[in-house]
Amino acid sequence: MTKxxxxxxxxxxxxxxxxxxxxxxxxxxxxxxICVLSLFLVxxxxxxxSPAQDEDKLTALSKQAIEAKPxxxxxxxxxxxxxxxxxxxxxxxxxxxxNSLVGKNKExxxxxxxxxxxxxxxxxxxxxxxxxxxxxxxxxxTYRDQILSSALKARDASGAGSLINxxxxxxxxxxxxxxxxxxxxxxxxxxxxxxxxLPATKNVLANIKYIADLLxxxxxxxxxxxxYGIYVERLLGLGLEAADLKNNAAAFFKEGNxxxxxxLYDAYIEKEIASLPAxxxxxxxxxxxxxxxxxxxxxxxxxxxxxxxxxxxxxIEDAGGRGVFSEETTYLRALNLEKSGNYLKxxxxxxxxxxxxxxxxxxxxxxFKAAVILTYITHELVSGRSSFEALAKKxxxxxxxxxxxxxxxxxxxWQGDSALAKEYYDLLIQKAGDKFADTVSLAKDRLxxxxxxxxxxxxxxxxxxxxxxxxQPEMALPVLDLTSxxxxxxxxxxxxxxxxxWSLDSGCAPVELxxxxxxxxxxxxPPLDQPxxxxxxDSPGTKEINLVVIGPSxxxxxxxxxxxxx
Amino acid sequence: MIKKLYFSxxxxxxxxxLTGMASRPQPEVRIKKLxxxxxxxxxxxxxxxxxxxxxxxxxxxQNHQYxxxxxxxxxxxxxxxxxxxMGINTIRIYQIGENPEAVKQVIQDLYQLYGIRTIxxxxxxxxxxxxxxxxxxxxxxxxxxQVLNMVRLYKDEPGVLLWVLGNENNYSCLGRVNPWTxxxxxxxxxxxxxxxxxxxxxxxxxxxxxxxxxxxxxxHPVALGNGELSGLEIAKDYAKDVDLVACIIYRGKTxxxxxxxxxxxxxxxxxxxxxxxDAYDAYLKKEDQDMQAFFLESQWRQIYENLAGNKEGxxxxxGGTVFEWADEWWKHNEGDIQGWSVHDAExxxxxxxxxxxxxxxxxxxxxxxxxxxxxxxxxxxxxxKRIPRKxxxxxxxxxxxxxxxxxxxVKPK
Numbered sequence: 012m013t014k015x016x017x018x019x020x021x022x023x024x025x026x027x028x029x030x031x032x033x034x035x036x037x038x039x040x041x042x043x044x045i046c047v048l049s050l051f052l053v054x055x056x057x058x059x060x061s062p063a064q065d066e067d068k069l070t071a072l073s074k075q076a077i078e079a080k081p082x083x084x085x086x087x088x089x090x091x092x093x094x095x096x097x098x099x100x101x102x103x104x105x106x107x108x109x110n111s112l113v114g115k116n117k118e119x120x121x122x123x124x125x126x127x128x129x130x131x132x133x134x135x136x137x138x139x140x141x142x143x144x145x146x147x148x149x150x151x152x153t154y155r156d157q158i159l160s161s162a163l164k165a166r167d168a169s170g171a172g173s174l175i176n177x178x179x180x181x182x183x184x185x186x187x188x189x190x191x192x193x194x195x196x197x198x199x200x201x202x203x204x205x206x207x208x209l210p211a212t213k214n215v216l217a218n219i220k221y222i223a224d225l226l227x228x229x230x231x232x233x234x235x236x237x238x239y240g241i242y243v244e245r246l247l248g249l250g251l252e253a254a255d256l257k258n259n260a261a262a263f264f265k266e267g268n269x270x271x272x273x274x275l276y277d278a279y280i281e282k283e284i285a286s287l288p289a290x291x292x293x294x295x296x297x298x299x300x301x302x303x304x305x306x307x308x309x310x311x312x313x314x315x316x317x318x319x320x321x322x323x324x325x326x327i328e329d330a331g332g333r334g335v336f337s338e339e340t341t342y343l344r345a346l347n348l349e350k351s352g353n354y355l356k357x358x359x360x361x362x363x364x365x366x367x368x369x370x371x372x373x374x375x376x377x378x379f380k381a382a383v384i385l386t387y388i389t390h391e392l393v394s395g396r397s398s399f400e401a402l403a404k405k406x407x408x409x410x411x412x413x414x415x416x417x418x419x420x421x422x423x424x425w426q427g428d429s430a431l432a433k434e435y436y437d438l439l440i441q442k443a444g445d446k447f448a449d450t451v452s453l454a455k456d457r458l459x460x461x462x463x464x465x466x467x468x469x470x471x472x473x474x475x476x477x478x479x480x481x482x483q484p485e486m487a488l489p490v491l492d493l494t495s496x497x498x499x500x501x502x503x504x505x506x507x508x509x510x511x512x513w514s515l516d517s518g519c520a521p522v523e524l525x526x527x528x529x530x531x532x533x534x535x536x537p538p539l540d541q542p543x544x545x546x547x548x549d550s551p552g553t554k555e556i557n558l559v560v561i562g563p564s565x566x567x568x569x570x571x572x573x574x575x576x577x
Numbered sequence: 578m579i580k581k582l583y584f585s586x587x588x589x590x591x592x593x594x595l596t597g598m599a600s601r602p603q604p605e606v607r608i609k610k611l612x613x614x615x616x617x618x619x620x621x622x623x624x625x626x627x628x629x630x631x632x633x634x635x636x637x638x639q640n641h642q643y644x645x646x647x648x649x650x651x652x653x654x655x656x657x658x659x660x661x662x663m664g665i666n667t668i669r670i671y672q673i674g675e676n677p678e679a680v681k682q683v684i685q686d687l688y689q690l691y692g693i694r695t696i697x698x699x700x701x702x703x704x705x706x707x708x709x710x711x712x713x714x715x716x717x718x719x720x721x722x723q724v725l726n727m728v729r730l731y732k733d734e735p736g737v738l739l740w741v742l743g744n745e746n747n748y749s750c751l752g753r754v755n756p757w758t759x760x761x762x763x764x765x766x767x768x769x770x771x772x773x774x775x776x777x778x779x780x781x782x783x784x785x786x787x788x789x790x791x792x793x794x795x796x797h798p799v800a801l802g803n804g805e806l807s808g809l810e811i812a813k814d815y816a817k818d819v820d821l822v823a824c825i826i827y828r829g830k831t832x833x834x835x836x837x838x839x840x841x842x843x844x845x846x847x848x849x850x851x852x853x854x855d856a857y858d859a860y861l862k863k864e865d866q867d868m869q870a871f872f873l874e875s876q877w878r879q880i881y882e883n884l885a886g887n888k889e890g891x892x893x894x895x896g897g898t899v900f901e902w903a904d905e906w907w908k909h910n911e912g913d914i915q916g917w918s919v920h921d922a923e924x925x926x927x928x929x930x931x932x933x934x935x936x937x938x939x940x941x942x943x944x945x946x947x948x949x950x951x952x953x954x955x956x957x958x959x960x961x962k963r964i965p966r967k968x969x970x971x972x973x974x975x976x977x978x979x980x981x982x983x984x985x986x987v988k989p990k
Contacts, residue, residue: 142933144867148874148971152980191831192882192889488768517753518745518804518825519944521926564752565768 065095073108079118086174089122093129100141102134121169125179128161132182158186174218177205181222188229199226203234211245219245220271227270236270243274253282264306267314276303280326293335296327301340308347311497317351320344333363342373349380349573352492358384378402379411379553380573382418387478387557387571388490396422403435410552413439413447414531417454418555421467425475429461436461448549449531470529474557477569491570493556501577502551506533509543510558510570522562530557530571551576605796606738608820608846608895615885615892616821616846618798620694620738626884627738627848627896628976629667629696630660630949633905637952637961638918640907646674646683650959653683654690656902659950661691663969664976667738669696669850669898677730688736696850696898697731698741698802699724701783709749711779712759724786725793732794739797740790741823741850742783745804750775776808780815787818802850806835809843821895823850827942829930830875836883836891849897852876856966857946859924860934864946866967868933873899873949873968874975881979899972903963904948921945 072088079085096105109123109130131154138147165179184198206222209215223238246259260275280300287295304323309315324344327335336344345360361381365374379402386395399422402415420435436454443451460467467475477488491510500506510526525539531554537544548554558570606625609617618625634645634652645652660668668687673680687693702709702720710716724742731737748754751772758771759778765771780801787799798820801812805826812819822845826832832849839847854872858865880897883890909921924940934941949969953962 139871142867144871148870148974151874152978156980187889190882190889191833191879193891194889516751516805516807517748519827519926519942520745520748520754522753562752563754564756564758567752567768 069095073112076119076122077112077115079116081118083118085119085122089119089126093126096130097133100134100137102130102137105130121165121173121175121179124161124168125165125175125182128158128165128179128182131155131157131161132186155186158182162186171205172208172210174209174215177202177209177218177222180205181225185225185229199231199234203237206238207241211248213249216242216245223271224268232270236274239271239274242271243278246275247278253279253286256282264314269307269314269316269319273307273316273319276323280323284330293331296331296335297337297340300327301336305340305343308343309350309498311499317347320347321351321353321356333367338364338368338371338373341367342377345377345380346575349384350498352490354384354388358389375402375405375407375409375411376553376575379414382415383555383571383573386418386422390478392422392479403438408442408446410447410450410550413443413450414552414555416442417450417457420454420457421471421475422479424457424461424467425472425479433458433461446550447552449533449554450550450552453531468529470527470559471557473527473559473566474529474569477559477566478571488566489568491558491560491568493558493570493572495556495572495574498575499577500574502548505545505547506574507543507545508556508572508574510560524567525561527559527561528557529559530555532556548574548576605735606798608798611885611892613892614840614844616895617885618846618848618895624885625666625896626881627667627696627898628665629669629896629898630665630902631851631898631900632656632668632670632902634903635905635907637906637920637954640911640917641905644674644676647676647679651686652960653687655958655960655963656950657687657691657693659963659965659969660693660902663965663973665693667694667696667896667898668902669698669741671698671744672700673697673727673731680731681734684731684734684736688734693736694738695734695736696738696741696800697727698744699727701743701746701786703744703746703749703755708755708757709746710757710759711750711775711782712757712761717782720782721786721789725789728790728794732797737797739800739821740794741800741802742786742819743802744851745825746779746802747776747808748804750779750808773811776811777815780808780812783812784816784818787816787820791818800848800850801845806838806842809839813843819845821846821848823848825851827852827928827930829854829928829932830872831879832876836893840891840893844893846893846895848895849876849880851900852897853900853947854931854968855941855943855946856948856951856968857922857943858934859922859939859941859943860936862922865933869946869949869966870968870971872931874971877972877975878979899949901947901949903950904945904952906945906952908944 069092072091075088076085076092079088092108093105096102096108106127109127112119112123135147135151135154135158137143138151162179162182166176166183169176169179180198180202184195184202187195187198202222203226206219209219219238219242223235223242226232226238227235246256251259256275256279260272260279263269263275264272280303283295283299284292300323304320304327307316307320307323309317321344324336324340324347333341341360341364345357345364348354348357348360358381361377361384364371364377365381368374378398382395382398382402384395385391385398396419399415399418402412403419405412416435416439420432420439423429423435424432436458439454440451456468459465466472493508493510495506495508497506523540524542526537526542527539528537528541528544531548532544533546533548533554535544535546537546554574554576556570556572556574559566560568560570603619603622606618606620609619611617618627632653633641634656635641635643636645636650636652684695687695699720701724702711702716705716724740728740745754749757752768752775757775761778762771762774765774783801787801790799799818800821800823801816801819802823802825803809803812805824809822812822822839822843824835824839824847826835826849828835832852836847839845853876854869856864856866856869858868876899877897879890880894881887883892883894884896885892904920906920907917909923909925910916922943922945924943926942927935927940928942929935931941949966949972951964951966953964955962957963
């Protein structure tokens with residue numbers, strides 16, 4: 012039996028041996044020495060397939076645990092032992108080992124209970140993931156009971172402010188939270204309270220962060236932020252310089268922990284603004300803070316928080332006025348607002364750019380985008396039209412100026428003024444020459460409709476009906492988020508455009524949605540049932556993508572996206 | 578003397594009145610509100626947990642129009658035995674058959690032979706062509722007549738547990754399934770307000786029905802069948818006379834915050850009228866009884882945690898009827914008659930909460946595989962042979978010993 016166990020792995024044998032060790036402990040003359048020896052045997056059997064160094068490590072860690080004196084750090088050795096067992100999913104064996112420690116050293120009792128609870132918790136998850144259903148169904152209730160009872164024992168036997176106490180509370184919260192039961196709320200409060208009681212030492216900081224990260228991953232954002240706040244507070248308490256704060260923030264940003272990065276950046280910005288001489292403030296705002304803001308705007312391949320980016324931009328504006336912003340930063344700010352759906356503010360910043368840099372690099376783009384937002388999102392058709400007209404009248408022949416002609420054409424066509432629409436389309440084709448193929452092609456399509464007395468293309472008309480009927484009920488339709496990837500794309504390169512997840516709760520009877528795409532869709536014309544599509548564009552410029560989503564009882568949402576094709 | 582009589586009269590009248598009140602029997606089935614705002618279902622004054630299944634015993638090769646009620650095969654006899662052995666005490670029927678005698682026979686057989694009670698429902702015209710016109714008086718009268726007729730016919734059957742009005746009809750008010758309108762709704766131009774108006778019209782109608790039922794049937798509660806919790810914030814004001822919510826819900830491993838959310842939206846007891854999981858892995862393309870058993874056990878665990886008296890729960894749950902007792906082979910494509918004889922593995926909808934076979938682009942809710950009992954093409958006593966799936970046994974064991982977490986409150990130390 013023992014031999015076969017050695018070959019096959021470990022299994023129940025360890026549990027039995029651990030139990031035996033426990034039963035006989037009263038007769039042992041030199042308990043500590045013999046227990047270390049027997050532990051070695053248990054471990055050898057348990058980890059027989061692991062490398063020899065694992066066995067050595069286990070023996071050393073176990074000795075450390077058993078011989079621990081009050082005040083010793085037991086968390087580290089137990090974590091080390093846990094890692095070895097968990098890496099092989101040997102939960103029963105770990106519990107066998109833990110049971111073998113019972114009665115050896117009073118100091119380790121809370122740890123034994125905590126790790127029993129933790130093992131059962133991960134074991135249940137493992138059984139589910141690996142679909143080991145026989146054990147799941149036959150032992151599930153026993154394991155659940157052990158998770159709770161052992162965690163409670165660990166919590167009650169450990170002092171408030173100790174790591175093991177907080178981790179016992181963490182497992183209690185995770186258990187209740189996943190069961191969606193009544194105790195989850197109280198368990199969460201107890202956990203965060205416990206984490207706050209942890210000592211303000213450097214080695215505890217990582218644990219606070221770990222718990223905050225975990226809470227964040229469970230979407231407990233408020234509590235996570237609370238703990239991140241404590242983490243930052245403790246970090247500041249360690250006397251970090253502003254530069255260290257900034258470096259730490261950048262490191263967390265890099266690892267994708269934006270919450271913590273933001274908390275540290277906030278502390279850094281506050282510290283800098285408070286301490287900088289007035290003469291240096293402008294440089295800090297223009298260079299340093301603007302860079303931080305820019306790093307949080309949406310980009311390809313990195314995490315982003317457009318809301319935080321705007322908070323930083325706002326801080327710059329509050330401290331130095333809009334004049335501090337360069338044209339490029341102003342455009343970036345407006346783009347960030349536009350992409351995060353804050354159209355009102357985006358329009359405001361685009362117009363600000365236009366007034367401060369009327370001949371600038373981004374002027375036509377800002378003009379076109381402001382006009383689109385005015386016309387289709389904020390339903391200020393008169394102002395929108397004026398903005399398009401101003402752009403169309405410019406001498407420059409930018410893609411946006413050409414597109415402005417097209418927009419004026421479709422607005423006129425939709426309003427029933429085909430003659431005026433034709434004028435705009437003709438002018439567009441004349442000005443474009445052999446450039447701006449996408450827009451010229453669209454203008455020709457519309458001209459064809461006018462010449463044959465056909466109505467506007469159905470998808471486009473539906474979109475215009477919804478957006479141009481100012482004050483009509485359709486305005487109450489939700490605006491959907493449209494995303495495109497990559498954000499920076501050149502002409503003739505592939506780009507993917509998709510709607511944000513949109514579903515209608517309809518029980519067992521699925522709702523069939525229709526997607527009416529219109530605007531400048533490039534080379535692809537997606538069919539009605541496609542919530543996303545790939546396309547590419549022949550020429551650079553700002554391309555407007557329109558969408559109306561139709562449910563069983565009519566339009567349920569609409570969307571608009573503006574792509575910058577380089 | 579006159580004074581004495583006068584005083585005696587004054588004293589006697591309330592006494593007689595109170596005596597009369599006291600002697601009035603309690604309803605056969607009632608919901609008791611307990612301390613702390615919890616709810617408990619009582620049948621003949623004894624606590625009753627609804628441990629049930631939705632019942633629609635359509636044989637292989639037939640569709641939902643098949644009238645199994647008067648059928649010579651009497652599927653409920655074989656099914657009732659299996660149900661009793663499993664621990665089922667209730668079945669839910671969506672809509673009764675046309676022959677009252679046949680319906681009574683089913684209710685009586687199940688109750689007398691196996692102690693199984695029946696929940697009777699009515700679609701409230703949800704599937705009427707072209708749509709359920711709840712804003713139309715004639716339509717409402719027609720449905721009302723149907724419902725009250727059902728109540729009059731079966732209210733005295735000892736096996737009846739309660740009435741369920743509608744199923745997921747609230748989705749029709751939100752314009753999602755079988756959308757309908759009315760002159761009043763057409764006048765409203767704001768789409769959100771249109772939805773609200775439709776919900777008000779619909780829930781007012783259900784409320785009217787509940788009131789009428791209470792007038793003629795003292796003994797059974799009336800439930801509002803509702804898809805998820807959608808619209809209940811309106812029902813709170815417009816359907817006050819319903820006794821409970823019969824919720825249709827598919828949220829995977831647990832019901833999430835359903836019980837708590839209901840408490841704060843529409844404080845009525847809830848019975849999970851339709852929930853469950855299918856037994857087909859749409860990703861691996863094979864039957865997976867374990868997967869189904871896993872979800873069902875977890876769902877029943879949460880139902881039990883939220884029954885009255887359990888500190889871990891809200892205490893507003895009365896039980897559930899799992900969807901469903903046996904597979905139905907016609908469901909994938911109703912129009913394909915040949916398909917009624919094929920156990921179709923195609924699905925029409927996707928639900929990410931059922932995560933084992935939820936992959937992008939794969940519809941994972943296999944309508945023909947929701948039975949806790951599978952059907953075989955092999956015939957046995959005139960019926961497709963019933964083959965209990967693993968969930969049958971797992972739930973049976975759970976009901977025998979519904980081991981819940983120990984009732985230890987997490988109190989700050």
